[in-house]
Amino acid sequence: MSLEMFTQHLFNALALGALYGLIAIGYTMVYGILRLINFAHGDIFMVGAYLVFFTTVAFMPAWAAALLVALALLVFYAVFFGTRRPPLWFWPPLFFFCLTAFYYGFFAPRDFTPPWTVAVAFSIMVTSAIGIAVDRVAYRPLRDAPRISALISAIGVSFLLENLGVVIFTGLPRPVLQPEALVTPLVFSMSALTGNPESLVRVAPIALIVPLVSAFLVAGLLYIIHRTKPGLAMRSISTDIETTRLMGVSVNKVIALTFGLGSALAACAGIMWALRYPQVHPYMGMLPGFKAFIAAVFGGIGSIRGAMVGGLLLGFIEIMLVAFFPSLSGYRDAFAFVLLIVILLWRPSGLMGRAMEEKI
């Protein structure tokens, strides 16, 4: 295989692997804290992608957007502040969103679509609220039940979200608008290395942005977990939930925060996935969800760095399998799952997983 082809495969793998890694973090965070495999995570990812699609391509009515934002704020408020009066910072964003919704509803032209930044912020916010709501409704009541009950509940939520997606969005795959600047490929010449003037490597900017944004998000997440008080509480819960509760930590709020962060990352992954593979459909979260789960187990479930490394490695292995053995291309997914089995047999705690203590 020539050098430029290998480099091309490397860039393809980087973008795919970074996306797997980003989704895998959501699995690993929840598992680290609750020992629960959140099977609904892939569908949360789908919701994130759909929300961006609906605000930018298919124009979402302003009242629906405003309603979703209001519901999201309500969820945040109910979970994090309970019965107390909302703090001062709660009001400006609410006011801002009401104003924006009012503007879109009455003054914006009919074919107006909000800018990307607004759509992305909207999607992340609503998706993380949905993640928190799922925890509150489907997992929190089962906190003291056997672990298998929560797992079944997670599978139920997964089916619920998928089928809700089919009913609301219809089963048709829908195209996503890609900003031209993100997909016009950058062409690098590798003739200096190979001596062949025709050795070119093409990379779409989005394929570079995906790993960069992922790295940035992971750095932010690691900061929250290792340098802030809620992060300390998360690490503490992952070690011993009962003792943490005795220390006066509001365990349910910290878990809700974990779900919020995990779902926000899933939304980011969903948005970037939709930009890289410009299509949304209600079952789009299933396969990436499974793959990301493999990545999380591969890296060592419960470890955030492990999830990212696992995601990247899975991306590389999948792409390189096809690159080196083109005739085996139909076995690409099968290979990913065989990998899962082999890892579980050889190293049940994954590459970076440590013993059961000190996860996350």
Place this chain on the structure above:
Amino acid sequence: MSLKTLAFSLVITLAAATCALAAEPVKIGVYLPLTGQNAFGGQLELEGVQLAHKEMPKVLGRDVELVIVDNKSDKVEAANAVMRLTSKDKVVGIIGTYGSSLALAGGEVAESAKTPVIGTSCTNPLVTDGKKYYFRACFIDPYQGAGAATYAVRNLKAKKAAILKEVSNDYAVGLAAFFSRSFKKLDGVVLANLNYNADDKDFTAQLTEIISQKPDVLFIPAYFAEGAIIMKQARELGATFRIMGGDAMDNPETVTIGGKAVEGFLHTTFPYDMTMPDMNETAKKFTANWKGFRPGKDPNVNAALGYTCYMMFMKAIETAGGTDKEKITAALAGLKDFPAVTGMLSINDSHDAEMPIGVIEIKNGKRVYLGEVKPEM
């Protein structure tokens, strides 16, 4: 009972029988999805049948009566519909249906009732496979693969081809196999035959491999959703070869998703389109009559196939010289060079229609009908 009463009733019965014999209409059953998920195609096909009926309301001097049953896009309903048509309405032949799974359900019933059926747009090979009474007015999936290969070699002068297909999809595997067979037979070389799985969205690895082999044409027998994404990724990776596909790509969404990447994309489809340049006589007549029949609605290939089915039955009844179901079946099996809307149509040994295949190219985001191709298999 007195002798007088007996004689009287006998006379009455005889009179009624003679009367019925003279005016009894020829009943043709129609079972199509008029509601449910396939309703769009089913409705157009029904309108095609009705247009044909309006044009030719009599055969052998007898009135033709259409018995229309909705199969509700449901397999059980499809079987029930055929049951009703054969046992209650005693039709001499049945037209239908849109959707291969519906046709498979209905076909079993028709087979045991020994009633000839002509399928409108059920393209799965299994529909007529091993059946004596099921025919169809459309071609089967693999036939198109051969058509695409013939076009690639004869018109695009392609010598090297690559194939990228979904490994678990009957439609894709069928088209790819026949493309490959036909392309090789026409002295072409198939450089790469790569696979992907259902729901894959990342094709970069396969495409990088294909691009490095430098083929003249890439054949992707995909549905529009994956197909458009494959083309997008191929162009991003710098692919310059032509890309071809099958009729599953014949959907406006192909352009919506693919945008500029689908420019120059070629796909095979049934050879009827309102905008096609040189129509045959039947197609001209069909298009002109449609305008008076359903003004404001464009005829499409489904309507053309419905129309063709009805006309095939009329031809078969004329050839059979009566309404004996066995004779009609034999006449349909022997149908050759029938002037259909979709070109000269012949029924082959497996009861599928053989006719030219239409080729469409995407130019400036619009479908342009390029012409016809006769598959060399």
